Amino acid sequence: MLSARYFPYRFNFNFSAGTSRGILKNKDSWFIEIWDQDAPEVIGTGECSLIDGLSPDKSVAIKAMLEEVYHNINNIDDKLKRKLIEFPAIRFGLETALRDLDTGGKKILYDSPFTKGVASIPINGLIWMGKYLEMLDRIHQKTEEGFVCLKMKVGAISFEEELKLLQLIRQEFSRESLELRLDANGAFSASDALTKLEKLAVFQIHSIEQPVRPRQWELMTNLCQKSPVPIALDEELIGISSSSELSRMLDIIRPKYIILKPSLVGGISVANSFIQAAENSRIGWWVTSALESTIGLNAIAQWTYTLNSPLPQGLGTGQLFANNIESPLTIEQGRLHYRPTTSWNMDILHKNT
Numbered sequence: 612m613l614s615a616r617y618f619p620y621r622f623n624f625n626f627s628a629g630t631s632r633g634i635l636k637n638k639d640s641w642f643i644e645i646w647d648q649d650a651p652e653v654i655g656t657g658e659c660s661l662i663d664g665l666s667p668d669k670s671v672a673i674k675a676m677l678e679e680v681y682h683n684i685n686n687i688d689d690k691l692k693r694k695l696i697e698f699p700a701i702r703f704g705l706e707t708a709l710r711d712l713d714t715g716g717k718k719i720l721y722d723s724p725f726t727k728g729v730a731s732i733p734i735n736g737l738i739w740m741g742k743y744l745e746m747l748d749r750i751h752q753k754t755e756e757g758f759v760c761l762k763m764k765v766g767a768i769s770f771e772e773e774l775k776l777l778q779l780i781r782q783e784f785s786r787e788s789l790e791l792r793l794d795a796n797g798a799f800s801a802s803d804a805l806t807k808l809e810k811l812a813v814f815q816i817h818s819i820e821q822p823v824r825p826r827q828w829e830l831m832t833n834l835c836q837k838s839p840v841p842i843a844l845d846e847e848l849i850g851i852s853s854s855s856e857l858s859r860m861l862d863i864i865r866p867k868y869i870i871l872k873p874s875l876v877g878g879i880s881v882a883n884s885f886i887q888a889a890e891n892s893r894i895g896w897w898v899t900s901a902l903e904s905t906i907g908l909n910a911i912a913q914w915t916y917t918l919n920s921p922l923p924q925g926l927g928t929g930q931l932f933a934n935n936i937e938s939p940l941t942i943e944q945g946r947l948h949y950r951p952t953t954s955w956n957m958d959i960l961h962k963n964t
Contacts, residue, residue, distance in 0.1 A: 613712075615645045615684040620960055622904055638902055640660060641677060641701075641919040642960065643708045645684065646716075655712025656957075658907035660874045668700045669850055676701055696852055699877035705911040708877040718909055718938075718955055727918035728939075731946040733917055733923040735760040735792060740767035746776060755774075757944035760790040760817075760923040766798025777814040786815040790923070797824035797846060797852035804834055812839035818847040818868055831915070832864045843865035845899075848873050854884040857880045861892045869894060870925070872901040879914050886918070899925030905938035906960075912940065912947055935953060936960055 616762050623637045641659040646652075659677070661668055668676075676698050683691055687705075695702050710720045724730035730771045736753030738746055738761055746763070761780075765773050780791065791814065799807055799822045814887055818841040823830055825847040835842050844866045851857045861869070869889050871882045882898070890894045908929050915924055918919060926947050929940050937956035939949050 612648045613645055613684050614651070615643060615681050615708075617641055617643050617681055620904075623932055623934055625933050630744040639903075640904060640907070641642050641673065641704065643677070643680070643701075643704045645708045645712050647712070648893065651761040653712065653835050655710070655716055656718070656906055657704035657706065657708030657711065657876075657910070658902040658903055659698075660901055660907050661700055662902055665846070665875070666700055666851070668698045671776040673698065673701065679770045680705060696877070697858055699849075699881075700874050702881070703874045703878040703907070707771040707907070709858055712845060713912075714748070718906075719753075719913070720910050721913040721917050723913065723916050726913060726949050726951065728949055728951045730753065731943075731948045732757075732912060733760070734828070734927045734942070734945060734947050735762040735790075735923045735925055736945065737761075737925070737927050740764040743768055743772045743776065747779070749754065750776070750780060754784065756942075759788065759945055760792065762792040762794055762795065762925065764794050770810075774810060774814075777811070777816075781814050790817045790819070791815070792817050793840075794820040795822045797821050799823050801827070801830050801885065804830075805837055808834070808838045808840045816840045818843045820870060821847060825849070828860070828863055831866075835864055835866050843868035843870050845870040845872075848885065850870075851876065851885075852883060854881075854888040856893065857885050858888045861894055865892075865894075867895060869896045871896055871898045873898075873914075874901040874903060874907060879910070882914075897924050900928045902931065904932065905929050905936045905940055909938060909940060909949075912949070934959055 616755035619639060619641050621639050639661050643657045645655045661670065680701065707720060711718060715719055719726050738749050738753065793816055801823065804822050820843045820844060822834060848869060871881045871885060873879050876882055876885060886896055897920060898911060900911055908926060909957050912926050927942060936959060939951060939953040941948050941950055
């Protein structure tokens, strides 16, 4: 017989992170803990990570949904599963909590050379939106830290200043020595998107995520056909409830890549089915975290390693929060490592619960 509990926690950013939706200073997560009543010392932990304005989970309803999961933890039937379709963050948290419990409650969800500390995952360095000089400083910092792939958020400062930043980068780093990815978060308009993509192509950009807002399939299809910069779908995947629905969208839009965020699409099992759909359509992919704490990031990273992707992944968010949970995850020379000799410290999470 299983028991469970859930509780909220607010994480504070080390700096004010700029996005196309504004400035983020903090973000909320809910945590699910599950244990067997016959062995209460073994606890599985999962994170339901929420991003205001992006996560499909309705913030006003999430506590009630978690309460329903709590009361039915031993009987999650088809009716409840249908309700959970609208709560992908809860599905991710529940799925990973149960897997953590099944594997011994030690946060080793996928045992591999990564969790043994003998292998690592290449990741991109994330350059948040900000003022011109702030972004330039962050670019220099990331390259000095050994990153050979940078992902730069665009859309917050003037487009001309963003072009100037890219020009400075390419003057110092060739395409072979530094891969550049861009993320527009839907910031381009229908009237200027293609013109901007043509100007960006001069700087040998690997790809650009979501140049225009989602749910504009005709526009996105046209851009994917004509853009000199390969397009990756990101927010476009949010709200897609099945791999068949995704396949239909991919067959229409034909992007070069899709970006998998388990917290936003409904968990790791859903993300696996999306990867299969993409590969069936000969479309590339990589995995990105969605501002999870180290609990959620750990689950995503361990799963990602098992996929054997050669591409840099978007798993560099573990250092964003001032009050994150101490964990074996660490970043060195542009790669994510799991140090098994370092212990988890859950005190910061539990002190107010």
